[in-house]
Amino acid sequence: MEAATESIRPFLAIIVSMLAIPLIVASGEKRPNLREAWTLIAATIKAGLVFSMLPAVLAGETFTCRLLEISPGVALELEADPLGMIFAIVASTLWLLTSFYSIGYVRGAGEHKQTRYFASFALCLSATIGISFAANLLTFFVFFETLTLATYPLVLHKETEEAKAGARKYLCYTLPAGLALLTAIAITWGLAGTMDFRAGGILNGSMATTGQLRILFVLFILGVGVKAGLMPIHSWLPAAMVAPTPVSALLHAVAVVKAGVFGVLRVTGFVFGPELLGDLGTGTALAWIAGITLTMASLLAMKQDNLKRRLAYSTVGHLSYIVLGAALINAWSWTGATLHLMFHATMKITLFFCAGAIYVRTHKVNISDMVGIGRQMPFTMTAFAIGSLGLAGIPGINGFVSKWGLASGAVAAEQPIFLGLLVLSGILNAAYFFPIVHQAFFKQNDAFPRLGEASPLMVAPLCVTAALSLLLGVAPNIGIHAWELANLTARAVTGGAI
Amino acid sequence: MITQICGLLFVLAIVAAIVALNAKDLLAAAASLSVFSFLTALLYIALGAVDVGFNEAVLGAGVTGVLFVVAVFHTQRRSVD
């Protein structure tokens, strides 16, 4: 059905940012312009490489790249399939924007050790693209752990006691998770004799007892679920908020958490498959966890006054939308989940960009201090408004499209309870976002410092992401053919069509 | 006959070993160790290992004994246990 082409392009897309690291380090603190130029060049090439594969993938082709063998019968193997493409496109596009934004942010905020910052950032992106193109579990694991490690210095960046505590917490959650994943992978290999991701799953009920397979599933979900912020193993995420804002944006919209949900998608759709999940009953269990998480997270988000923490809890909630779609695993829910993976990224990164711009300009982090800010920073707050409306699911912005898919998925799975939870969570989203927008624009506050917008390097990216959210909301199939890609992978995994 | 000789030598060697370990004077302990080595050398000869016996007499009883004595002169003479 699918034609696979040998190509070095997936590998190049990974390696390009890794190659930039020595250049970034060599340029050092003394030549910041050259250093940033390397980052931007690498980001542009990476995005170009990823997009160059898009037309063929849309035509049903996949690109594979088999590097050297790393374990008997298992190679470091890459494959650009539709699902991988979705994640890779999100990561590479937003890296480009985040790079511009980062430059403005770290200079505006006078951050120290910028070389280490940009180098870690480049490594993160290598790992992220590696995760999206990984063709088997071991390759996935290698990049997954690399991502964990590359993010650690970023969380630690400020080197305050709070940052150290956050970084420690981050490791305390992600390292055990990695080990659970490793064990699960080893067991899977023992059972199935292969580690390749295959749409529809590689395991089946005859390989082990139901109980064993359930334990295996739990191990997998523990492994990837920590990064995906599933409750009750989500609490590293708000703690990691001490990182500089572009890092938070990267962690929460692009790389780490999306790697987690991407892992959930790979596990449910490509390791277990819809049939086995249904037989085991674990799909429903996971859906319930996701449902509870998305409700609880929205409630918790309302209580936060720190803007970034509120965004963090909102992220926890929205990740569970995707997990819910992956757990219900039918054509509609899968389409919705993969779309939400993409669309949530554009919206959430807009919000984080805004939070960072506000911080750099005014040094304010609490929502209660932001009364009347809309007059001072109109572009920033307009973008913020678009992002939050989208997350609440207002039609016309891309969040609506993906939520529609998820809701239809809940209906198709004949689980109306989840439809209810989705609607409830949309209302809660509105309840915790609208007050911010409202008080920014419609409340008078003459005491607010008249500082104006942040630097164009920061404002431009956040306007672009907001515009993207709008554009994809009106025409989800434009440009990158997001809708089509999501449909392709949903058809491959579930065998059904919309 | 050889059995009795061997038995006697064994017993003597054990006695010498115990003395070497329990003498409070380290010089006496070193001397006792030499005696022990010499007795084992005789034992080897009695058991038919003539070459080993000579070797042990020279190296075990002789060289080791001298080394111990020199070491005792360079360090301390008395031992607590």
Place this chain on the structure above:
Amino acid sequence: MIESTLPIGVPLLLLGGAIVTVGAGLVRRSAAWPITLVVLVLSALVSVRQLLVVLAEGPLTHRLGGWPPPIGIEFAVDGLSAFVTSVVVVIALLVLLYARDAVRRETPEEEVPFFALLQVLLLGLTGMVLTGDLFNLYVFFEISSLAGYALVGLGSREAPVSAFRYLLLGSLGASFYLMGVGYLYVLTGSLNMADVASILPGLIGNPTLTIAMTMMVAGLSLKMALFPLHGWLPDAYTYASSTATAVIAPIMTKVSAYVLIRVLFFVCDPALRATIPVGSTVAWLAATGIVVGSVMAIAQSDVKRMLAYSSVAQVAYIGVGIGLGTPFALIGATLHILSHATMKSCLFLVTGSVQLQTGRRSLHSYEGLGRVMPWTFAGFTLAALAMIGIPPTAGFFSKWYLVLGGINAGEWPIVLIVVASSLLTAGYFFRLMEKIYANPSPSLKANDPGMLARISIMALGAGVLVLGVANFWFVGEVLQPALPATLRLTGM
């Protein structure tokens, strides 16, 4: 078996080197290092050449003095021994690069004895690996041990005490090994490994055999510092000079591990192993050792001592692999011989450099060092990540094979320990990393060590990464042909 003089090449070179070093040292003290360097470079070339020849043409043998085995002493080299010889010599060579300045500053009066002893140590170790005779192995065992005691004793003021304790326990271990060999000789009337291996299957069920094997394994475990016989190691590593530790820690315990593999898997055949419960005992003791070593490492405040305890844990990984004895577990064990040698020598070289530069050795005094010694700590970081087992470093893959081996053997508790121990390792390494990188210490005056030391640290650090990525090439090309046919992966 091809008759060749290659097997005695490395020991002879080292023997000659030691003698020349002492002689030249009488005239010029500074000649010791260059001579040692030349000898080790030559040894490395010979050992690598030997490895290539063995892989291409099969096992080599050399009869000492022309006497045929089993009476005469035979040097027999197969893939495994050629591999371990190369590891020993190459790691020692890299450490030697660091040693020039370090020895001159740490133990200035003992430069000549140090380098001579170093070569004697390597002579003993390569001899242990290359010999095909059980008693001859004991002799080399003692040669390497004696040189090791002396090297440890050359360190700080406390070093002789730890060296003396090491000597007592080491001789005990050697004596046990000798007793084991004695019993084996009683049973088989032969000391040649190949010969003994062909006689042993007829003796299955003989209780004396169990005693013999137990004694040999106990003696070797002591030298390998396998739990609970690891008591000598932490003190010895802590108080020895940095160069001595950097040589002894990575390779000495590994050679004992090699001998254990040789005895359990080459001298004994599978049916025989099944009747002796040595394997599972070793596996369980080693698994306990992983936990104990890691927990003790967390409790230390001295970095060198922490690394010493982590050695106890890491060696226990090899023990687990040997104990499980499945094809995957053995790959894990042999690969870990190499990967642990690489990363541990790197770590000890870094602690040595820090001590030389700043005199610091406690955990909290490492604050801010990452900024002033960037290259050194880049190597350190790589090695530490490998110790934790982060992919794609070498340390990850050896553990990965151990996990696969454990699953194959159905030993779930051991799998769990191997996996979970990574967390303990991460516990003490990330604590240190945080200090190194995240706590600036403005008053710190230090910089990267000299070019030679930097090269060795960086080479070892990079080696960890290269070995990890290319691990399977290595497993397939070197380790698989080196293992007995019954213990290879099927289909390779």
Place this chain on the structure above:
Amino acid sequence: MIDLFIGRWPYVLTVVLMLIGLYGMLVKENFLKKLIGMNIFQSAIILFFIVHAFKWGATVPVYDHHLGDAVEAYINPIPHGLMLTAIVVSVATTGVGLALLVRIYRAFGTLEEPQVLERMQSRNRS
């Protein structure tokens, strides 16, 4: 129990010697005594080999015209050869051990283990 002893009394006595040596190494607190214990232990192991090589009714392994080529007429010489090496090794070990002891004494002024440990710790604290 008695039967075991009668046929194998040399082995039993060897083991007794071994235990005495072990006792010295582990229980005695003076370092020199520990070394003496080690010597005794190694001698016991050598003795074990020699006892094993011994055969009733056989003679030293030197060719004798009256006895001819009969293998059972001679004691097995190989263990003897091995033990020659083992004795040399044990002397060398003792030498290294004593050299270390002299160093310890120079550093700490005593060879009693408890005192040495105490002085090591007090130095680390200061």
